[in-house]
Amino acid sequence: MDTAIKAKGYQKNQKKILTKTNVMLYLMIATPLILYYIFHYIPMPGIIIGFQQYGLSGFKYWVGFNNFKTAFATFFFWEAFRNSWVFVAFGYIFVTPTPIIFALLMNEVRIKWFKKGVQTISTLPHFVTWVVIGGLFIQLLSPSTGYINLLIKFFGGQPIFFMSNAALFPWMFTFIRIWKNVGYSAIIYLAALSGIDPQLYEAAVIDGANKLRQVWHITLPGIRTTILVLVVLSFSSVLSGMFEPIFILKNSMNRSTAEVLDTYIYSVGIIQGKFNIATAVGLFKAVISMFLLFTANFLSKRVTEDGRSIL
Amino acid sequence: MLKRSTGEKVFNVVNIFFFIIFTCMMLLPIVYVLKQSFEVGIGGSLNLSLLPAKFSGLYYQMVVKEESVYRPFLNSVYITIVGTSSSLLVNAIGAYTLSKRELPGSKAFIYFLVIFPMLFGGGLIPTYLLMRALGLIDRYAVLIIPAMASGWNMILIRNYYWSIPDSLAESARIDGAEEFTVFFRIILPLAKPVLAAIALFTGVGFWNTFMAAIIYIRSPQKYTFPVKLREMILIQATSMKDAQMWEAMLMAMGFDPAQTAVTADGLSSAMMIVSMLPIILIYPYLQKHFAAGIMVGSIKG
Known part of the structure; x- marks a missing residue:
């Protein structure tokens, strides 16, 4: 029996690499490897376009850092750069804490069916495309036909141009981000909360701790690691994932506070055809993202319990 | 049960x-x-x-009857079905190789498929130029093939393969089965739960295909539904x-733009619903x- 396994099956400490079994296994992973090579690795050297004069017919001549200089001298680049960071800041100040508060409050709800119902409804938007979410709010907030403005008019107010007011846009966008993701993001915190030993609460009650003190001394320390890990993990992707929401919510009135680097690269590159400038801006963004990823990796060693890093 | 104070009772009511x-x-x-979506022609009034x-089903009739609307819907159905099934197959098979811890090079595969692509990338323009060079612009394939293989999904499937007891595969090997047969006859049928989970999340992703379609698709008859x-x-x-586009659409559907x-x-309300x-279903x-979904989401960031 032993020899039968060795002859046909996979063996430990194998000396020969290209056995029939191994070749078969390598063939099984060949498709993903080839697809990754084509769609992820072949474009990588393409970043050199950022250092070239590049026309519709392709490479013309090298320009060093001139494309970067051109981009950095453009007003619209800095606008997109600033807006991206405004959304990052609003994200950490408002979007990140909301699911934690949501989970803490949800944890106190004792009615099972109510809890399940609220969770089911609040989780759904996470799976719906940004186009629909954006559309829902554009209609709800429309100055002429939107429900919110109908209410405002009903109570005698003047309609508010929610989506086409540049000063209001960062707030509206932040609200919609929370609306879309609060339920889903809370799931992981609720799981962490259910992992806290109930005996700790009982002991605290005997010691005379009220609810607030229990939350401060037991609940929050209990989910501290989860919070830190998620916050640190999010560092690496703060500048990504903005294309779809902005692409649907942006309009000619709110552009000055809505445009982000992702949409800026798209309009400079794909719409205006300035491949070299768009690649330079993309590379600039990628370098910042990579710096943040390494920072996150370094910090993650400090926040995880076993000192493991995320990379 | 802990006894609740008056303060807690008040809190609970406020909380609910x-x-x-x-x-x-x-x-x-x-x-x-x-x-x-169910109301025609009352918009703007203080209702x-x-x-x-x-109550009127007119807008839904338009979705079904107007080609420029139902065509993108069918396109999205098509890329969801083809994309999800091909992606599932490619990742399920590849994950089997990843599950062989002792296979020479299996660590390198993880670096190649997951770690390295997370650190470096060409970005929008070099990827766009590649698609153009491959002749993929304005073709359905550009929405499916580049999104087919996913290192993260392969890792999730691999982790599930690890939980399947090896004894089942061993007995098949004794009977003379090759790895390929072991995988299709024994591992794959046992991995249904994880494959169902991955299929659902991949399916939602393909159904929501938007950014890739905006970048690579030109002809309106190839639009995805979100576009x-x-x-x-x-x-x-x-x-x-x-206004002209909307009027042309109305006339094509047999309405008089001045009257209707x-x-x-x-x-668009009906289209949003x-x-x-499919997501609600x-x-x-x-x-x-x-x-499983949270694992996908959290690793992808």
Whole structure:
């Protein structure tokens, strides 16, 4: 029996690499490897376009850092750069804490069916495309036909141009981000909360701790690691994932506070055809993202319990 | 049970009240658009009811009858079915190789498929130029093939393979089965739960295909449903070009633009509901697999 396994099956400490079994296994992973090579690795050297004069017919001549200089001298680049960071800041100040508060409050709800119902409804938007979410709010907030403005008019107010007011846009966008993701993001915190030993609460009650003190001394320390890990993990992707929401919510009135680097690269590159400038801006963004990823990796060693890093 | 103080009782009531308001806020945009989708020609009036004043299925008929609307819908159905099934097959087979811890090079595969692509990438323009060089611009394949293989999904499937007891595969090997046969006859049927979870999340991803379609798809008859929906949502009567497009659409559907009460908002409302419908239908199954989904989401960032 032993020899039968060795002859046909996979063996430990194998000396020969290209056995029939191994070749078969390598063939099984060949498709993903080839697809990754084509769609992820072949474009990588393409970043050199950022250092070239590049026309519709392709490479013309090298320009060093001139494309970067051109981009950095453009007003619209800095606008997109600033807006991206405004959304990052609003994200950490408002979007990140909301699911934690949501989970803490949800944890106190004792009615099972109510809890399940609220969770089911609040989780759904996470799976719906940004186009629909954006559309829902554009209609709800429309100055002429939107429900919110109908209410405002009903109570005698003047309609508010929610989506086409540049000063209001960062707030509206932040609200919609929370609306879309609060339920889903809370799931992981609720799981962490259910992992806290109930005996700790009982002991605290005997010691005379009220609810607030229990939350401060037991609940929050209990989910501290989860919070830190998620916050640190999010560092690496703060500048990504903005294309779809902005692409649907942006309009000619709110552009000055809505445009982000992702949409800026798209309009400079794909719409205006300035491949070299768009690649330079993309590379600039990628370098910042990579710096943040390494920072996150370094910090993650400090926040995880076993000192493991995320990379 | 712990005894509750008066303060806690008050808190609990306030807390429940908060969640009732919260739930109303979650539902309001969806309920309002649902109402809009069933109501023709009342828009703008001071009607605060969330039920349609006069119930009409006209906008849904338009979705089904108007080619520029149902064509993108069918395109999205097509890329969802083809994309999900091919992606599942490629990742399930590849994950089997990853599950062989002792196979020379298996660590390198993880670096190649997951770690390195996370650190470095060509970015939008070099990827676009590659697609152009491959002749993939304006073809359905550009929405499917580049999104097919996923290192993260392979890792999730691999982890499940690890949980399958090796004794089953061993006995097949003794009977003379090759690895390929072991995988298809024994491992794959046992991995149904994880494959179902991955299929659901991949399916939602393909159904929502938007950014890739915006970048690579040119001809309107190849639009995905979200791309057509965006076009409809952003039609504003104030723009001449949009107004003309909407008028042309109305005339093509047999309406007189000067007479009809049909609005672009109404049609986009119906399209939004249609776009959400498949998600709502599979939602109970999705919910069962949130744990797997969160792993996908958290690693992808």
